Amino acid sequence: MSLLQPKILKPMSTSEAIAYAVKQANVDVIAAYPITPQTIIVERLSEYVNNGELDAEYVAVESEHSAMSACVAASLTGARVFTSTASQGLALMHEVLYVASSLRCPVVMAIANRALSAPINIHCDHSDVMGSRDAGWVHIFVENAQQAYDRIFQAFRLAEDDDILLPVGVNLDGFFLSHAVEGVATISDSEAALFLPPRKAKYYIDSSMPMTFGAFALPDWYFEIKYQVAEAIERVPKKLAEVEEAYYKMTGRMYGPVGAYRTEDAEVCLICAGSAAATAKFAVERMRGKGIKVGLLSIRLFRPFPVESILPHVKDAKALVVMDRAMSPGAPSAPLGQDVKTMLYDAGLNIPVANFVYGLGGRDISASEFESIINSVIEDLRAGKPIERRVRYWGVKA
Amino acid sequence: MAKVEKIILPGGIIDRPGSSIEYKTGTWRVKKPVVDLDRCIGCLLCWIYCPEPAITQRSDGKIEFDYDYCKGCGICSVECPVKAIKMVEE
Numbered sequence: 001m002s003l004l005q006p007k008i009l010k011p012m013s014t015s016e017a018i019a020y021a022v023k024q025a026n027v028d029v030i031a032a033y034p035i036t037p038q039t040i041i042v043e044r045l046s047e048y049v050n051n052g053e054l055d056a057e058y059v060a061v062e063s064e065h066s067a068m069s070a071c072v073a074a075s076l077t078g079a080r081v082f083t084s085t086a087s088q089g090l091a092l093m094h095e096v097l098y099v100a101s102s103l104r105c106p107v108v109m110a111i112a113n114r115a116l117s118a119p120i121n122i123h124c125d126h127s128d129v130m131g132s133r134d135a136g137w138v139h140i141f142v143e144n145a146q147q148a149y150d151r152i153f154q155a156f157r158l159a160e161d162d163d164i165l166l167p168v169g170v171n172l173d174g175f176f177l178s179h180a181v182e183g184v185a186t187i188s189d190s191e192a193a194l195f196l197p198p199r200k201a202k203y204y205i206d207s208s209m210p211m212t213f214g215a216f217a218l219p220d221w222y223f224e225i226k227y228q229v230a231e232a233i234e235r236v237p238k239k240l241a242e243v244e245e246a247y248y249k250m251t252g253r254m255y256g257p258v259g260a261y262r263t264e265d266a267e268v269c270l271i272c273a274g275s276a277a278a279t280a281k282f283a284v285e286r287m288r289g290k291g292i293k294v295g296l297l298s299i300r301l302f303r304p305f306p307v308e309s310i311l312p313h314v315k316d317a318k319a320l321v322v323m324d325r326a327m328s329p330g331a332p333s334a335p336l337g338q339d340v341k342t343m344l345y346d347a348g349l350n351i352p353v354a355n356f357v358y359g360l361g362g363r364d365i366s367a368s369e370f371e372s373i374i375n376s377v378i379e380d381l382r383a384g385k386p387i388e389r390r391v392r393y394w395g396v397k398a
Numbered sequence: 399m400a401k402v403e404k405i406i407l408p409g410g411i412i413d414r415p416g417s418s419i420e421y422k423t424g425t426w427r428v429k430k431p432v433v434d435l436d437r438c439i440g441c442l443l444c445w446i447y448c449p450e451p452a453i454t455q456r457s458d459g460k461i462e463f464d465y466d467y468c469k470g471c472g473i474c475s476v477e478c479p480v481k482a483i484k485m486v487e488e
Contacts (some may be wrong), residue, residue, distance in 0.1 A: 102408035165408050203411050212412035225410040232408075 009183030014145040014172050018084070018110050019044035021152035022193035023054045028079035029130040031059035031070035034355045035089040036122045038112035054177035064089035068096035068107075075105035076202030076213050080156060083331065084105065085175055088116035090128045093385050094135070100167045101229050103214055106159030106199075107167040109137075109150065113274065113325075114174040115361040123362020125176040126274065129302075130335040135228040138168040138236055139303040141273040143259065145182040147300075148172050150253055153187075153196055157243045157387055164236050168203045171302070175273040175362060193252055231306045240301065244305030257306035260299035262288055263313040266295030268377055270338060271314075272323040273299040273347075276358075276365055278325070283370035292376050299336065307343045319343075319377050319387050323365075327357045327391075332393050352387035358394040423450075427470030429485040435460050437482035444474035445482060 009284045010019065022030070030049070032042040049053035057074070061067045064085050075081045080081050090111060100107050102250065111129055117123040128137060141154065142148040155168040171179055187195070207211060218226055237257060248254040249261065261281050263269055270280055277298035297313050299306075314320055324334030333341055338357030344351055354377050359365050373394065380387055407413060440459035445451065452468035453461050475483040 102409060203407060203413065210415040212415070213409070215410055215412055215418075217410055220408070221406065224406055228406070228408060 005086040007185055009185055011181050012145060012184045013040060013150075013179055013181045014142070014148045015040035015112070015179065016176040016283055016362055017145045017149040018152055018170070018172070019048070019194065020186065021149045022082045022108075022320060023048045024189055025080065025082070025153060025156050025196055026185070026198070027054070027056050027082045029057045029059050029074035029247065030083065031057065031067045031074065031081070031082045032083045032257070033061050033064050033067045033083070033089060035064070035086050036269065037114055037178040038084045038089070038110065040178065041112070043310055045082075055075050065096060068093035068100060071105060071107045071109075071385040072096060073106050074101050074104050075100070076205050076392040078199060078201035080160070080199045081105070081107045082109070084112070085112040085160065085273065086112040087116055087122075087128045090132055091116060094132060095182055097132055097137060097167075099134035099214070102225060104165035104228075104232070105167055106156070106165055107249065108155045108159055109167065109169050110148075110152070111169050111171045112178040113171050122174070123324070124176050124275075125173075125360045125362065126326040126335075127169050127306040127360070128362065129169065130328070132169075133303060133335065136166065136233065137303060138164075138166050138233060138301075139171060141171045141298075141300055141302055142177065143186050143275055143277045143298060143360065144177065144301075145180070145225075146253070147255055149186065150247065150251065150255070153192065154240070154243050154247055156196055156199075157246075159239055160201075161239055161243075164232055164239055166229070166232055166236070172181050173272065174336070183250070185253075187251060192281035195250055197246065207384075229363065236304050237301070237308065238305055255300055256296045257309040258313070259296075259299075259300055260313045261285075262295040263295030263297060265293055265316075267293040267318045267381070268321060269295045269297055269298045269314050269317040270321045270326075270374060271299065271310075271336065271338065273302060274325065276325065279365060279367050280370050283367040283374070286367065287371060287374065292374075292378065295376075305339045305343065307346070309345060310340075312348055314344075314351065315347070315349060315353055318381055320351055321373055321377055322353055322355045323394075324355065324391075325359050325371075327360070327393075332391075336389060354387050354389075355391045357391060357392040364393070399409045402463065422466045424452075424464075424466045424468050426467060427465075428466060428488065429470050429472065431463055431468065431470070431472065431474050432486050433461055433463070434482045434484070437480050439480055439482075441479060443477050443479060444481055445476045447473045
């Protein structure tokens with residue numbers, strides 16, 4: 001097993017790592033439309049299909065709306081299906097995202113998170129996925145190429161489980177991750193086949209046993225069919241833990257629903273998602289070196305929001321800093337801030353939350369900036385000043 | 399929920415073909431069509447227009463309604479050339 005083998009890292013961009021994992025996952029159908037910064041993922045996959053390395057149907061569609069529609073149809077035949085998009089592309093497939101989850105299609109989609117127009121911009125933020133967060137999809141954020149590679153296998157196994165049957169979005173920060181080359185430890189094709197055998201769908205389109213998929217539902221049953229999605233997504237944390245355990249046994253790698261760093265006695269805990277977690281980790285490490293009690297919690301499983309996994313890490317903090325790479329204009333908090341505050345309220349905790357929107361349109365955030373943010377919160381705590389509870393916009397030129 | 403899942407398959411899949419016949423859409427009706435058989439000339443214009451179709455022809459050539467599926471749209475009543483169909487309260 002690979003645990004006993006010397007670790008050989010292959011240099012790959014996160015996009016290439018994802019495409020390679022999808023190939024090893026032996027998908028049956030890929031329907032995708034290229035959009036920056038996801039292009040490399042589908043470009044590599046089309047090459048794999050073209051040169052015979054991957055025996056799959058590659059459907060070159062005319063839009064993302066068609067891409068997701070084709071994915072839904074293919075998934076209903078019992079096929080293993082992959083697609084990838086970003087930004088405007090995700091927005092264009094918006095209505096079909098709901099069809100995929102409610103028809104219980106275990107499609108896996110890599111989303112190279114990118115800002116939404118206008119102004120037109122090709123760089124990273126989380127506005128795209130945050131606008132789709134109520135569509136009934138499972139959403140995972142990755143922090144590096146290795147996580148992206150590993151999560152693809154886990155995503156398929158989770159999605160296709162009969163207890164789940166939900167589409168899964170694997171979110172990677174556009175450019176920061178999609179175009180960054182790192183060393184990636186891969187599994188062999190035989191290990192991949194062992195971890196992820198061909199999909200065995202219980203119900204699928206087959207003319208020899210006719211069934212109706214996507215029937216009209218009136219007020220008497222629509223609600224119940226939607227409720228099934230809410231019920232199924234609640235089963236994800238337990239199932240993902242099982243999937244991760246199996247993957248860990250094979251590779252020695254496990255990520256969990258959250259990535260916690262130095263949260264044990266943290267007075268201030270910073271919460272974020274995506275590639276910024278690595279930068280924040282560096283800032284936390286530096287501050288810990290100065291004796292400042294700070295911690296980091298990276299949200300890896302975003303939907304369902306892993307409340308049970310987050311609470312133990314934050315319940316004793318004096319304040320939380322929630323960093324959102326998306327905004328929700330007019331809302332009481334930005335998206336991640338809303339989730340964290342709801343979680344705290346439900347747990348009967350009145351821990352102040354400093355909610356910052358940062359890095360829109362690919363604006364970088366440095367470790368020093370994270371330090372400044374955390375320090376400002378610590379200063380307010382020390383001075384006995386109330387923490388500003390309204391959402392703030394970090395680094396905006398005003 | 400377990401109970402509901404026994405009734406509805408995941409995603410509302412229907413695994414018995416033709417089972418929509420069990421769904422009696424006649425319950426949607428507010429007014430029902432009633433035919434005056436003395437006036438009916440059996441032209442079947444209503445039969446052509448009925449979107450369900452919930453109108454059938456009797457052995458004597460005149461028509462009758464299938465109230466299990468008639469939604470009460472009233473098209474038959476409008477189209478009848480001899481005004482033999484009236485829409486009446488349920």
